[in-house]
Amino acid sequence: MTRGARTWLGVGAIVGVEVFLFVRYLEFGALFHFFVHSFAGAGLAIATVVGYRVCRPGATPPPASQPALQPALQPGLQFWAVALVGHLAAGLPDVLFLLLDLPHRSWMDAFVAHVAIHFVPAPLLTTAVVFVAGLAALVAQSYGRRRLAGACVLATLAVMSVALVARGPLPGTLEEVRATPGVALWCPLTTADSAGAPTS
Amino acid sequence: MTLSAPPAPTPHRVLACCLAVVAVLGVALAGHLASDAHRLADPNPGLRQLDYYYLDEPAPLLDRVGGEPDGRPLLLVVCADCEPPTLRDDVDAEVRRTGDLEVARAYGLLTDDGRIGPGYVIVDSGGAVRYRTFDAALGAHGEEIRVLLRGLR
Numbered sequence: 001m002t003r004g005a006r007t008w009l010g011v012g013a014i015v016g017v018e019v020f021l022f023v024r025y026l027e028f029g030a031l032f033h034f035f036v037h038s039f040a041g042a043g044l045a046i047a048t049v050v051g052y053r054v055c056r057p058g059a060t061p062p063p064a065s066q067p068a069l070q071p072a073l074q075p076g077l078q079f080w081a082v083a084l085v086g087h088l089a090a091g092l093p094d095v096l097f098l099l100l101d102l103p104h105r106s107w108m109d110a111f112v113a114h115v116a117i118h119f120v121p122a123p124l125l126t127t128a129v130v131f132v133a134g135l136a137a138l139v140a141q142s143y144g145r146r147r148l149a150g151a152c153v154l155a156t157l158a159v160m161s162v163a164l165v166a167r168g169p170l171p172g173t174l175e176e177v178r179a180t181p182g183v184a185l186w187c188p189l190t191t192a193d194s195a196g197a198p199t200s
Numbered sequence: 201m202t203l204s205a206p207p208a209p210t211p212h213r214v215l216a217c218c219l220a221v222v223a224v225l226g227v228a229l230a231g232h233l234a235s236d237a238h239r240l241a242d243p244n245p246g247l248r249q250l251d252y253y254y255l256d257e258p259a260p261l262l263d264r265v266g267g268e269p270d271g272r273p274l275l276l277v278v279c280a281d282c283e284p285p286t287l288r289d290d291v292d293a294e295v296r297r298t299g300d301l302e303v304a305r306a307y308g309l310l311t312d313d314g315r316i317g318p319g320y321v322i323v324d325s326g327g328a329v330r331y332r333t334f335d336a337a338l339g340a341h342g343e344e345i346r347v348l349l350r351g352l353r
Contacts, residue, residue: 022228028344029237029337032248035229076209097251098343103351104252119246124229131225135218142214168246170254174329177255177308182243184310 010077014084021091024098032124037090039127040160041112043134045086046079047156050137054146054153079138090114113164120163130160240318240336243311249333251348259321259329260306265298268327273352275345277338278309279318285342293349307332320345324352 001009018038025034088095090112096102108114120126137152171177178185209217232238242248262268265276277284277297284295304310309319309332319334322345331348335341 028249028341029335030249031228031232031235031237032241032245035225035232097347101347101350103348104250115250115252118248118250123245128229132222135222139211139215139218142209142211144211168244170246170252171244172254173257174255174260174306174308174332177244177247177332178305180242180244180247180308182312183308184305184312184314186305 007077010081014077014080017084018087021087025094030094033091033094036117036123036127037094037112037114038087039124039131040117041086041088041090042083043086043127043131043156044112044160045082045089046134047137047153048086049079049082050134050141050149051153054141054150086112115170116164116167119167119170121166121168126159126163130156133159236336240315240334242319242334247333249335249344251344253330253348253351255329255331257329259323259327261300261303262323262327264300264303266296269323269325270294271325273325273349274321274323275349276303276307276321276323277318278304278307278316278320279338280316282318283339285339285345287342287346287349291346291349309334322348322352 021038022031022034025031091114092111093102093104093108093114096108097104104115106115109116117123117127133152133156137149137156140146140149140152169176171180177183247254259274273293275284275287275293275295277295278299279297280299282297284297287293287295298304299316301310301316304316307319307321307329309317309321317334318336318338319332320338321329322331323329330352338345
């Protein structure tokens with residue numbers, strides 16, 4: 001198989017897996033989880049690899065006289081493969097749920113804070129920021145802007161860390177569930193038809 | 201047929217690729233935010249179909265929905281008008297449906313604007329509530345609910 005064919009095969013595989021995951025989550029009405037775990041997992045994975053490449057011994061910066069003309073190592077398909085691995089790692093508990101009939105447990109936080117991440121402030125927005133920051137690190141590194149890449153990597157890690165520290169609590173009682181803004185603490189005073197008879 | 205190799209990635213190409221990925225995901229995300237799955241989801245984002253048994257207390261108001269469980273886990277569907285999910289034969293559980301306002305409120309499935317669910321509650325065979333969630337399309341999510349019911353064994 002030629003190198004070109006392998007590359008296109010790799011692209012197809014990555015896109016195919018992501019589309020498959022998207023469709024499966026869509027079937028469960030769980031796209032919220034798809035976005036949260038893919039953004040966080042992929043963003044952190046890309047930032048980690050970029051951070052390693054920027055910081056590893058022997059990585060020399062481009063000459064100061066020509067900062068933009070000597071780009072650093074050119075990222076290729078491998079970064080998107082890393083992003084996919086990060087997504088899969090973050091979403092592994094969902095795979096276990098379907099394949100092994102295993103409801104979520106606290107220990108699944110080992111997979112990119114799979115449970116805890118749901119309770120960070122504005123989880124969709126926060127994880128989207130993590131993802132975009134990771135991509136920004138990738139782009140900066142491809143242009144040879146090592147310091148900017150490093151700053152983006154740090155931003156990715158900082159946003160995720162602060163968000164997890166600031167996360168809300170997992171409710172443990174129905175009273176705590178009802179204390180959520182948007183959930184009624186009391187019955188509305190307006191008359192509402194109530195189908196009181198239970199049906200089975 | 202030999203596939204031609206894609207051009208070597210240049211910084212501009214990397215940027216273009218990243219922008220394309222962001223654009224595609226952005227459109228997908230916008231579609232999700234406009235969907236019923238988002239609009240009718242739990243006001244607490246953390247509890248949206250979390251699939252985690254975060255409750256363990258006596259289930260309230262069971263007398264208003266047919267009494268204590270009959271020795272099997274109970275799936276209580278809470279909605280004004282919806283179809284309960286179809287469960288596979290390997291799930292031994294009782295299914296009840298209610299649109300009772302007080303029941304919905306007790307289980308945190310009544311919103312500030314008076315919307316009853318749609319959502320469901322899982323009660324174990326001993327009468328303890330173990331899980332509840334809003335779910336706009338619970339009728340189609342029997343597979344997910346099945347795992348939660350079987351996990352109580």
